[in-house]
Amino acid sequence: MPHLHRLRPIVGRLKRFGRHWNTLGHDPYGAILTGPGGENVPWTEEEFFATGRTDATQFLANLDRIVPDVARERALDFGCGVGRVTRALAEHFESVVGVDVAETMIARARTLNHDRPNCRFLWNRSVHLRQFDEGSFDVVYSRLVLQHIPPRLLRRYIPALVRVTRRRGMLMFQLPDVIAEDSEEAFRDAAVVGNPLKRRLPRALVRAYRLAKYRFLVDESAPRMLMFGMPRDSVVSLVQRAGGQIVTIQPDQAHGTDAPGFEYWVTK
Numbered sequence: 001m002p003h004l005h006r007l008r009p010i011v012g013r014l015k016r017f018g019r020h021w022n023t024l025g026h027d028p029y030g031a032i033l034t035g036p037g038g039e040n041v042p043w044t045e046e047e048f049f050a051t052g053r054t055d056a057t058q059f060l061a062n063l064d065r066i067v068p069d070v071a072r073e074r075a076l077d078f079g080c081g082v083g084r085v086t087r088a089l090a091e092h093f094e095s096v097v098g099v100d101v102a103e104t105m106i107a108r109a110r111t112l113n114h115d116r117p118n119c120r121f122l123w124n125r126s127v128h129l130r131q132f133d134e135g136s137f138d139v140v141y142s143r144l145v146l147q148h149i150p151p152r153l154l155r156r157y158i159p160a161l162v163r164v165t166r167r168r169g170m171l172m173f174q175l176p177d178v179i180a181e182d183s184e185e186a187f188r189d190a191a192v193v194g195n196p197l198k199r200r201l202p203r204a205l206v207r208a209y210r211l212a213k214y215r216f217l218v219d220e221s222a223p224r225m226l227m228f229g230m231p232r233d234s235v236v237s238l239v240q241r242a243g244g245q246i247v248t249i250q251p252d253q254a255h256g257t258d259a260p261g262f263e264y265w266v267t268k
Contacts, residue, residue: 045112048088056088058173059141066248066265067170071138077162078173080143083109083119089141090119097137099124127156134268135166143171147227147255154230159242168268171244174252176229176261229259239266 063070073094077086080098082105090096090113098121100106109121122131140161146154158173165171236246244266252263 012230014175050083052084052086053088055143056085056092059085059143060092061236062250062263062265063139063170063172067267070168070170071166074137075139075141076132076137076164078140078142078157080109080121081105082253083113083116083121085114085143086119086121086181087113089251090116093139094118095120097122097132099129101125127153127160127165129157129160134163135169136164138169139168140165140169140171140173142256144174146173146175147179147261148261149228150226150228151230152230155238158235158238162239162242162244162268165244165266165268169267170247171266173266174254174258174261175235176227176255176259177231178230179227179255179257179259227255227257229255229261232262235262235264239264 072092075089075093075096077083077089077096077098080086080100081102083098086096086098086109095118097104098109098119100109100121101124103123106121106123111120113119125129142161145158149157154175161171161173232249236249239246245268247265247267249265250263252261255261
């Protein structure tokens with residue numbers, strides 16, 4: 001069982017992450033899908049969901065090419081927002097579950113997709129996805145989502161996505177290489193310099209003080225759409241340690257920066 005003192009910082013960060021996206025959820029279309037330069041786009045509902053159909057069509061074409069025999073019973077849309085892609089996937093699977101960390105997004109998704117009885121939307125409040133049994137889904141999809149999650153949470157989420165994928169199923173997630181460092185982690189873990197007394201303080205005490213100071217200095221109540229990423233080798237290692245097998249890795253620049261990006265296709 002994980003030590004509680006190791007889980008507390010992760011749980012706290014997840015709550016703050018969820019609060020940011022809850023705030024952004026009050027203007028969901030522009031928050032979920034920005035313009036080429038990151039600007040807010042005044043989407044109409046019809047235009048917004050049309051982009052989801054386009055993305056789903058491209059994904060399914062790749063799915064047919066890479067794993068043509070994968071079952072089409074249950075699919076998971078991780079980081080579903082208001083169901084932009086979930087709705088489109090529901091036309092091709094018996095049932096689709098959308099999960100999101102923002103309660104406001106899930107509430108809006110249920111309203112907007114009430115005419116899709118095979119869509120279910122769940123508020124996700126954990127990094128382990130234990131509300132789903134191991135191997136719950138034939139296909140797991142996550143795009144334009146993980147790039148907004150700090151690496152400390154990514155290291156929990158990626159193995160969880162592998163866990164809920166069925167054997168001979170397929171997980172596809174998109175993630176760029178490192179775009180920006182996790183400023184909270186960098187501040188907390190920086191080398192201790194200064195007088196000898198300060199350097200002799202217990203490391204745990206220094207880290208706790210730095211986290212408190214960081215959160216005092218940084219206004220975490222303001223909604224921000226930060227972007228992170230993870231080195232390709234680190235992602236592959238996470239997947240393999242979780243029991244997944246990389247089928248293919250495809251270049252993908254959907255994140256809109258100069259950093260290299262990839263689609264990871266994973267089976268078990």
